[in-house]
Amino acid sequence: MTLNLLLLIYWSIRRKYWALLPLGVILFNFSYIGGVVQLRFSKPDLLPGHKSFKIATYNVKEFGREDQAAASWQIAEFMNREQVDVICFQEYQDYEHFNMDSMKMSFRNWPYNAILADTLDLLRLAVFSKFPVEKGELIKYKDSGNCMMWCDVVVNNTRLRVFNVHLQxxxxxxxxxxxxxxxxxxxxxxxxxxxxxxxxxxxxxxxxHKRIVQADNLHRLVEESPYPVLVCGDLNSPPSVYTYFKINEGLKDGFRTAGYGYAYTFRFYKHMLRLDYIFHSESLQGIDYYSPELDVCSDHNPVIMQLGVPQQ
Structure with missing residues (x-):
C-alpha cells in the first residue's frame, strides 16, 4: 500500500496517466486501509449521562505454559496500570502446577468471572470483571478446538452482553x-x-470455511441479544474478509470509532496483521482504542478500549 501511494505521488507529479493504476488499487482497498489506519488527534468528551469503563481482549497463548505464574501476574499488573475493568482472555489454560484457583488469585482484583470451557480439548476462554457477571453460555464449534462464549456484565446498572470469541x-x-x-x-x-x-x-x-460458519453463527447471536453488545476476541482474520464484515454488520469496529495511528495485533510477520478486535453496539460511545506492545507470553498484543455506557 505504501508503494502504491508513492507511485501515485510520483506519476501525479509527472502528470502521467499511469497514476490511475495505483489510484485504483488504493480505492479498491480503501475499506482495508480504514481498518488498519486512523487519523485522530484528540479523544472525544464523555457524553452527558454516560459512564466510562475499559475492556480488554488478549489471546494469552496459555500464559506461555512454562511459566504461567509469572506471566499471569505480569498481565494482571499491566491491566491494573491500564485501569481495565473487564478482561476477555482467549487460550486461557490451567495445568496441574498452576491451576484455576491460582489463576483466579492472580486476577483477584477482578472478583467476578465466567470460565465456561471445562475440557482441555478446547482452547479455553475466560472473562474477568470488576462488575457483576451474570449468566453465560459456551458455544462449541463443529470439528474444532476453538469456541466462543457470552456472558452478561452489569456496568453501572446497564446490562451488556459480552461475546468472547476465538475463531478457527x-x-x-x-x-x-x-x-x-x-x-x-x-x-x-x-x-x-x-x-x-x-x-x-x-x-x-x-x-x-470454518470461520465463515462461525462468523455467521456469531452474527445471529448478536442480533438476538436483548442488550447492547461487545464482541471481543481473536478472529484470525484481517479487516478485509467476509469474517470481519459479517461480524461488523450492525456493530461498530472500535478502532474505526476511537482508534488512531496504525493498528496491528499479531507481533510477528513484520507487524502486518490485525487479527484481534473489539466491536460494540452503536448505543455505546467509543472514547479510546489501542493495542500496546506487550512481550510477556503471547504472539498477540492485547487490545484495550474505553467506552461510554448510557446510564439507566
Whole structure:
C-alpha cells in the first residue's frame, strides 16, 4: 500500500496517466486501509449521562505454559496500570502446577468471572470483571478446538452482553512442522515442498470455511441479544474478509470509532496483521482504542478500549 501511494505521488507529479493504476488499487482497498489506519488527534468528551469503563481482549497463548505464574501476574499488573475493568482472555489454560484457583488469585482484583470451557480439548476462554457477571453460555464449534462464549456484565446498572470469541485457528506453523517431520526421510526435497504446499493450502481453505460458519453463527447471536453488545476476541482474520464484515454488520469496529495511528495485533510477520478486535453496539460511545506492545507470553498484543455506557 505504501508503494502504491508513492507511485501515485510520483506519476501525479509527472502528470502521467499511469497514476490511475495505483489510484485504483488504493480505492479498491480503501475499506482495508480504514481498518488498519486512523487519523485522530484528540479523544472525544464523555457524553452527558454516560459512564466510562475499559475492556480488554488478549489471546494469552496459555500464559506461555512454562511459566504461567509469572506471566499471569505480569498481565494482571499491566491491566491494573491500564485501569481495565473487564478482561476477555482467549487460550486461557490451567495445568496441574498452576491451576484455576491460582489463576483466579492472580486476577483477584477482578472478583467476578465466567470460565465456561471445562475440557482441555478446547482452547479455553475466560472473562474477568470488576462488575457483576451474570449468566453465560459456551458455544462449541463443529470439528474444532476453538469456541466462543457470552456472558452478561452489569456496568453501572446497564446490562451488556459480552461475546468472547476465538475463531478457527490457522495452525500453519505446527502443521508445517508435522509434515516436514513425517516425510523428512521418505520424500525428496521437491516432493516434500509439494506436500507441504498442498497440506498448507487445504488447511487454509478449511480454516476459511470454518470461520465463515462461525462468523455467521456469531452474527445471529448478536442480533438476538436483548442488550447492547461487545464482541471481543481473536478472529484470525484481517479487516478485509467476509469474517470481519459479517461480524461488523450492525456493530461498530472500535478502532474505526476511537482508534488512531496504525493498528496491528499479531507481533510477528513484520507487524502486518490485525487479527484481534473489539466491536460494540452503536448505543455505546467509543472514547479510546489501542493495542500496546506487550512481550510477556503471547504472539498477540492485547487490545484495550474505553467506552461510554448510557446510564439507566
Amino acid at each position: 485457528t490457522t495452525g500453519l506453523s505446527w502443521k508445517r512442522r508435522e509434515i516436514e517431520q513425517e516425510f523428512q526421510s521418505e520424500l525428496s526435497t521437491m516432493e516434500k515442498k509439494k506436500k507441504v504446499f498442498k497440506e498448507t493450502f487445504d488447511l487454509l481453505v478449511d480454516g476459511i
